[in-house]
Amino acid sequence: MNRTKYLYELKRLGLTQQQAGVALDVSSRTGQRWAAKGPPAIVAAILIITVLIYASFTNFLRAFQ
DSSP: OOHHHHHHHHHHHTOOHHHHHHHTTSOHHHHHHHHHHOOOHHHHHHHHHHHHHHHHHHHHHHTTO
């Protein structure tokens, strides 16, 4: 995952760079570093899984509106 895709996915989740770092149990500065250079593979995998779960949950809730 490159930095552009990382930033896009953070935006979809409504997270800042700093919040993403803290949510993944690293410093807020590390979240900013990933935004500048792209995250490591394991972080990218976790982020993709989180986005998929979030999207599925959001679609599920929309079905009841």
